[in-house]
Amino acid sequence: MSEEKTRYTDAELEEFRQIIEEKLIKAQREYDGLRNALNNMDGNDVIDTSPTFKVLEEGASTLSKEEMGLLAQRQKKFIQNLQAALVRIENKTYGVCRETGKLIPKERLRAVPHATLSIEAKTK
Secondary structure, rough: OOOOOOOOHHHHHHHHHHHHHHHHHHHHHHHHHHHHHOOOHHHHOOOOOOHHHHHHHHHHHHHHHHHHHHHHHHHHHHHHHHHHHHHHHHOOOEEEOOOOEEEOOOOHHOOOOOOOOOOHHOOO
C-alpha cells in the first residue's frame, strides 16, 4: 500500500523555484515597462492642435492611462503572488492545496506556478 505524498521533494521544489524565478524576472520587466510608459505618457502634448482635437485626444489619453494603470496593478499582484510562492517553497509548503491539504498536480503548478488551490477546490 503506497502512502500519499504530503509535499513535493526538494528536487521537485527546486524545479518549481526555477520556473517561478523565470516568470518573476519576465513579470518584473513587463511591470517596469508599464510603469515607465505611464510616467512618460505626458511627453506627447497636443498644444499645437485645434481645441476640438485636443479634447478628443485628452479623453483617449486618460482612458489609455487608466487601462495601463490597471495592467500595472494586475502585474504587481502577479509579482506578489510569485514572491509568495517562493516563500512557500522555502517553507516546503509549496504545492499543497490550502482547501483540501492535498498536493496540487504538477501540471497545474507548471501552468499556474502561484496556484494555492487544486482544480477540485477551485471549482467548489
